[in-house]
Amino acid sequence: MTFKIAASPHAHQRRTTTQVMRWVYLAVIPGILVHSYFFGLGIFLQLLLALLTAWICEAAVMRVRGRSVASAWQDHTAIVTAVLLAISIPSLAPWWIIVIGTAFAILVVKHVYGGVGQNLFNPAMAGYVLLLVSFPVQMTSWPIPQQLAQLQLSLADTWQLISSGYSQAGYSLEQLRSGIDGVTMATPLDSLRTDLSHQLTTAEALQKPIFGSFAGVGWGYLNLAFLLGGLVLIYQRIISWHIPAGVLLGLTVPATLLWLFNPDQSISPWLHLMSGATMLGAFFIATDPVTAATSNKGRFIFGLIIGALVMVIRTWGGYPDAVAFAVLLANMAVPVIDKYSQPLAYGHGGRT
Amino acid sequence: MNAYKELTLQGLWTNNPALVQLLGLCPLLAVTSTVTNALGLGLATLLVLVGSNVTVSLVRDWVPKEIRIPVFVMVIATFVTVMQLLMNAYVYGLYQSLGIFIPLIVTNCAIIGRAEAYASKNPWQKSAFDGLMMGLGFTLVLVLLGAIREIIGNGTLFDGADLLLGAWASELRIELVQFDYPLLLAILPPGAFIVMGFIIAGKNWFDQRQAERAKTPEKQVTRARVTAQ
Numbered sequence: 001m002t003f004k005i006a007a008s009p010h011a012h013q014r015r016t017t018t019q020v021m022r023w024v025y026l027a028v029i030p031g032i033l034v035h036s037y038f039f040g041l042g043i044f045l046q047l048l049l050a051l052l053t054a055w056i057c058e059a060a061v062m063r064v065r066g067r068s069v070a071s072a073w074q075d076h077t078a079i080v081t082a083v084l085l086a087i088s089i090p091s092l093a094p095w096w097i098i099v100i101g102t103a104f105a106i107l108v109v110k111h112v113y114g115g116v117g118q119n120l121f122n123p124a125m126a127g128y129v130l131l132l133v134s135f136p137v138q139m140t141s142w143p144i145p146q147q148l149a150q151l152q153l154s155l156a157d158t159w160q161l162i163s164s165g166y167s168q169a170g171y172s173l174e175q176l177r178s179g180i181d182g183v184t185m186a187t188p189l190d191s192l193r194t195d196l197s198h199q200l201t202t203a204e205a206l207q208k209p210i211f212g213s214f215a216g217v218g219w220g221y222l223n224l225a226f227l228l229g230g231l232v233l234i235y236q237r238i239i240s241w242h243i244p245a246g247v248l249l250g251l252t253v254p255a256t257l258l259w260l261f262n263p264d265q266s267i268s269p270w271l272h273l274m275s276g277a278t279m280l281g282a283f284f285i286a287t288d289p290v291t292a293a294t295s296n297k298g299r300f301i302f303g304l305i306i307g308a309l310v311m312v313i314r315t316w317g318g319y320p321d322a323v324a325f326a327v328l329l330a331n332m333a334v335p336v337i338d339k340y341s342q343p344l345a346y347g348h349g350g351r352t
Numbered sequence: 353m354n355a356y357k358e359l360t361l362q363g364l365w366t367n368n369p370a371l372v373q374l375l376g377l378c379p380l381l382a383v384t385s386t387v388t389n390a391l392g393l394g395l396a397t398l399l400v401l402v403g404s405n406v407t408v409s410l411v412r413d414w415v416p417k418e419i420r421i422p423v424f425v426m427v428i429a430t431f432v433t434v435m436q437l438l439m440n441a442y443v444y445g446l447y448q449s450l451g452i453f454i455p456l457i458v459t460n461c462a463i464i465g466r467a468e469a470y471a472s473k474n475p476w477q478k479s480a481f482d483g484l485m486m487g488l489g490f491t492l493v494l495v496l497l498g499a500i501r502e503i504i505g506n507g508t509l510f511d512g513a514d515l516l517l518g519a520w521a522s523e524l525r526i527e528l529v530q531f532d533y534p535l536l537l538a539i540l541p542p543g544a545f546i547v548m549g550f551i552i553a554g555k556n557w558f559d560q561r562q563a564e565r566a567k568t569p570e571k572q573v574t575r576a577r578v579t580a581q
Binding site for chain 1: 533534535536537540542546549553
């Protein structure tokens with residue numbers, strides 16, 4: 001008989017990468033459903049395209065590297081990357097947008113650095129930034145919430161629009177993006193930003209129908225759905241609370257200060273939290289276990305940096321939303337954060 | 353003649369200033385958005401490199417060791433100024449599109465590196481040849497990088513070649529692909545880093561494969577069986 005001696009902890013729940021990843025993409029389902037309720041069926045087609053691209057790229061690159069394709073498919077990390085990217089881009093963007101973005105995320109951002117667990121940058125967000133920098137028009141053409149739209153789109157229409165740029169009746173995306181009054185609408189953050197630059201006050205800018213009653217039609221509920229999914233992840237201990245708390249604090253505190261001093265020309269903290277990609281970023285994107293900091297203190301600092309950068313870029317930067325840039329910039333800071341937030345092992349150094 | 357062959361190989365491949373020494377990356381990454389710009393800057397660097405190598409090699413016995421670096425920099429700066437004035441006079445369009453990166457050739461570490469590492473220790477004929485080969489290696493990488501970025505980001509090759517070579521060269525422009533929405537990232541600085549990374553990776557992969565092929569298979573020793581099975 002052998003006595004096996006193992007290091008502590010002796011009682012633990014073993015979780016494979018696959019299980020962790022499965023929880024992540026299960027937890028975004030409420031967000032996807034809310035998204036499709038407000039912005040139409042495009043998101044499902046984008047998800048399909050993203051998943052197909054991710055699987056094909058993953059298989060191709062594993063074949064080239066001489067590794068097992070099945071193991072890469074089984075760990076489900078490519079699925080999470082594809083799902084997050086498909087959620088992030090405008091749901092009626094042309095098909096090649098999502099294909100280029102996903103292929104770049106998998107081939108360059110993930111596998112050039114060595115594959116699962118080796119990448120420096122969050123693959124989905126690096127793919128998003130590539131798309132945003134290269135194709136600004138397509139990447140800022142968000143569909144308007146269906147409740148405000150002139151025309152409703154069927155699934156066949158959506159497919160036509162994504163594959164060819166025109167719906168079955170011959171409407172272009174630009175025409176479909178106009179509201180009942182025929183004015184093209186931007187996302188709440190984009191619209192607010194443009195109006196502020198046109199010398200309107202925040203209160204005046206918020207009069208537009210796109211804002212509705214609750215942080216923008218659709219966007220508020222979308223963020224609530226991602227918040228719900230994120231809380232499930234924290235409850236399931238898939239992610240620790242430090243990163244989301246850091247992001248939300250880092251965003252809210254400076255935003256509140258600015259808003260208190262200058263309410264006419266700044267975005268209210270409520271809109272900061274409930275619009276754009278805030279909740280998706282805080283709970284699903286920033287918490288990527290590979291590219292985030294590793295200690296709890298480090299994670300909190302990492303989150304604070306992301307939150308503060310989101311607020312800074314939204315307020316003074318060149319883009320209406322900022323989660324992707326903030327996450328990539330914070331990814332670069334991770335080695336430094338890890339170096340200075342390394343917990344002391346018991347009995348080594350520290351205060352005497 | 354063997355020394356010259358060695359210098360050629362060093363400059364173009366095994367010790368290529370851009371791919372192996374990774375020197376002069378700033379202009380390399382900044383101006384290679386088109387083949388024309390890349391070729392223009394590459395040729396300017398090549399000429400400065402040959403000129404500075406010859407001069408440094410000629411004065412090497414009279415320059416005290418303690419102040420050699422300032423002297424080399426002065427020599428290089430002189431050639432860069434000459435180059436800049438010539439470009440201003442003869443290829444004004446290119447001069448404008450390269451802008452600050454022409455005077456910045458002074459700070460190109462590849463040039464001072466060759467002055468210090470080779471020209472200050474070798475006769476002028478060899479130094480001139482070394483400058484030519486190093487410059488050529490640098491130019492080739494620049495042109496390759498420029499070509500890849502121009503194809504991906506713009507779908508063309510030799511766009512604006514008439515700026516460098518005169519009016520006849522506008523015929524050189526090749527429209528390879530017509531993009532409705534070009535991949536802007538390839539033209540922007542991040543694209544330069546990404547493409548450069550892939551070129552270096554490609555070179556390393558090629559070298560590794562060559563090394564594996566060159567490895568002679570070890571002699572197989574078979575044991576003589578003395579007992580029957």
